[in-house]
């Protein structure tokens with residue numbers, strides 16, 4: 422496979438992952454709608470850092486090795502499940518709190534900075550990312566792939582993540598969308614929370630059963 426076909430394959434595989442709905446997309450869109458574009462962008466940067474780490478691991482061949490150590494996959498599934506579940510519980514609980522507190526700044530000392538770390542943690546424990554980078558994507562990097570092409574692949578992933586998630590952050594900071602979200606925040610947060618809880622629970626069960 423020549424280099425441009427290889428990088429085209431990387432892009433064609435990764436782009437649908439970025440565009441598909443999931444915990445990362447939820448995190449960025451919610452951060453942008455609730456706390457504004459700056460916080461949404463920090464979440465996007467955190468996710469991009471995670472995409473960099475995942476793709477670098479995959480390009481270094483660790484992704485495929487992971488698939489051969491079921492214990493590591495199981496541990497990651499448990500960690501990911503617990504993290505998603507914890508975010509789900511926090512969202513569901515926020516629904517019961519008085520409205521101001523949900524948006525309140527009292528304990529949200531550095532939401533933007535926190536959003537970065539949340540983005541990174543969400544990406545690293547994202548079940549979709551785990552499956553993608555440890556199997557499909559990891560399998561691209563056979564022994565013949567040169568180090569330069571591996572590096573270019575990582576940069577391709579980082580570029581797509583950056584454009585995709587910063588784009589989502591900008592889109593959801595659009596005032597009419599923000600207003601609409603804020604009008605039904607409790608309802609949407611409850612739904613997001615339950616989705617996170619279900620995803621997390623399923624992942625945890627998979628990890629424990631493995």
Ligand SMILES: NC(=[NH2+])NCCC[C@H](N)C(=O)O
Pocket residue numbers: 438439440441442443444445446447468471472475544547549550582
């Ligand atoms: N590095 C990533 N982009 N992670 C996978 C993201 C999958 C999905 N789009 C989500 O938002 O959850």
